[in-house]
Amino acid sequence: MVPDDPGVLVVGAGVIGSAVAYHVARRGRPVVVIDADRQPSLTTRASLGVLTHFNGGSNPLSRLYRDGLDSFAGLAVELGNETGIDIGWRRCGGLDLVIGDADESEARANLTYNQGRQCRAEWVDSDGLRDLEPTVVRQARAAVFYPDDQRVDPIRLRQALLQAAVQRGARLYLGEELAQVARLDHETLTVRTSTGAFTAQAVVFAAGAWTGLLAGRLGARLVLRPVRGQHLRFAGGPCPQCVVRHGGFHALGADGDVVVGATVEDAGYAPEATAEAAAGLAAARQVMLGAAARPTAQQVGLRPKPKGARPMIGPLREWPQVFVAAGHYKNGVIMGPVTGELVAAWIDSGHAPWDLSYFAPER
Ligand SMILES: Cc1cc2nc3c(=O)[nH]c(=O)nc-3n(C[C@H](O)[C@H](O)[C@H](O)COP(=O)(O)OP(=O)(O)OC[C@H]3O[C@@H](n4cnc5c(N)ncnc54)[C@H](O)[C@@H]3O)c2cc1C
Numbered sequence: 001m002v003p004d005d006p007g008v009l010v011v012g013a014g015v016i017g018s019a020v021a022y023h024v025a026r027r028g029r030p031v032v033v034i035d036a037d038r039q040p041s042l043t044t045r046a047s048l049g050v051l052t053h054f055n056g057g058s059n060p061l062s063r064l065y066r067d068g069l070d071s072f073a074g075l076a077v078e079l080g081n082e083t084g085i086d087i088g089w090r091r092c093g094g095l096d097l098v099i100g101d102a103d104e105s106e107a108r109a110n111l112t113y114n115q116g117r118q119c120r121a122e123w124v125d126s127d128g129l130r131d132l133e134p135t136v137v138r139q140a141r142a143a144v145f146y147p148d149d150q151r152v153d154p155i156r157l158r159q160a161l162l163q164a165a166v167q168r169g170a171r172l173y174l175g176e177e178l179a180q181v182a183r184l185d186h187e188t189l190t191v192r193t194s195t196g197a198f199t200a201q202a203v204v205f206a207a208g209a210w211t212g213l214l215a216g217r218l219g220a221r222l223v224l225r226p227v228r229g230q231h232l233r234f235a236g237g238p239c240p241q242c243v244v245r246h247g248g249f250h251a252l253g254a255d256g257d258v259v260v261g262a263t264v265e266d267a268g269y270a271p272e273a274t275a276e277a278a279a280g281l282a283a284a285r286q287v288m289l290g291a292a293a294r295p296t297a298q299q300v301g302l303r304p305k306p307k308g309a310r311p312m313i314g315p316l317r318e319w320p321q322v323f324v325a326a327g328h329y330k331n332g333v334i335m336g337p338v339t340g341e342l343v344a345a346w347i348d349s350g351h352a353p354w355d356l357s358y359f360a361p362e363r
Pocket of ligand 1: 013
């Protein structure tokens with residue numbers, strides 16, 4: 001049962017909701033997080049946690065992306081000190097492998113494109129590649145190396161954000177579904193969940209791919225749809241230090257295992273792992289790393305894909321106390337912590353910390 005006046009109510013305990021809760025709690029405001037699922041954050045748990053590529057562009061999305069990437073070194077220390085949880089952050093570098101003939105022109109085009117956005121990247125030949133990453137197949141004859149690519153463990157990141165929020169007074173209710181939001185007066189909302197009713201000063205919809213459904217109940221139209229993604233974990237076989245990429249797939253080392261992802265599938269709200277995806281991911285691992293390895297676990301998530309290819313951050317037009325923090329699609333781990341910071345600052349001060357109109361949820 002949620003308490004009478006939670007101050008700020010965050011709906012959804014994925015990486016985005018957990019980051020919002022952490023930053024609201026850091027500001028000393030009371031905050032409650034609810035999640036319909038007793039094992040929340042399906043999508044965050046499926047994430048690879050890859051943090052790539054630096055983007056020096058000047059538009060608001062580039063800035064959000066860059067601020068996200070820049071936040072992790074400090075966040076890893078901060079959350080480690082606060083919770084004792086190692087979020088597994090490392091600046092491991094990334095490699096786009098050149099294996100077949102068609103790969104070379106694509107890799108060179110990406111190199112030029114990313115260098116044009118002030119992303120550090122360099123061409124490495126076969127010897128250079130083996131020095132950087134001896135685990136890749138011998139057929140890989142070159143690569144583009146992105147030295148600033150990073151990786152974080154998304155499960156431990158979410159857990160640390162939430163635990164740090166709880167240590168600062170946030171309360172967490174799992175298995176608690178949002179049922180209804182209504183206005184009590186111009187400052188206060190009344191909220192009904194699956195087990196009770198209470199008041200709140202602000203509500204944040206951070207419900208991932210389900211956020212549009214919640215906003216729809218308030219008459220707001222958010223164009224947001226689920227895009228399924230799967231990854232496969234392997235034990236045994238070579239374990240790369242860098243994030244290795246080829247053919248749209250990533251392979252990375254995680255606690256001695258190898259994780260390969262991710263599929264991109266239009267399957268509606270169907271979070272089922274499929275044999276077809278497992279076969280495709282195993283084949284992708286084989287192409288990049290060769291040698292046999294044993295699949296041990298398959299994860300599936302529903303990425304929240306927004307209209308306009310940019311996250312939805314800010315209040316609803318007709319509901320200034322109801323905020324949206326969703327729609328981060330393939331980059332929710334990169335942009336999650338910084339989104340939490342922005343939303344918390346906005347709720348606290350009553351205005352956006354910088355011009356975030358580009359991310360207006362209703363578009
Ligand atoms: C296979 C895969 C690989 C990925 N790799 C990367 C990567 O390398 N880097 C990167 O940055 N991003 C990556 N992503 C994307 C990233 O995982 C997502 O953008 C991010 O996890 C979205 O987080 P979220 O908090 O918005 O959603 P979620 O994690 O889905 O959390 C939303 C929560 O809201 C809850 N909820 C829904 N409705 C209600 C309701 N009515 N009441 C209460 N609670 C509700 C749900 O139960 C859920 O727990 C990947 C995604 C996938 C699927």
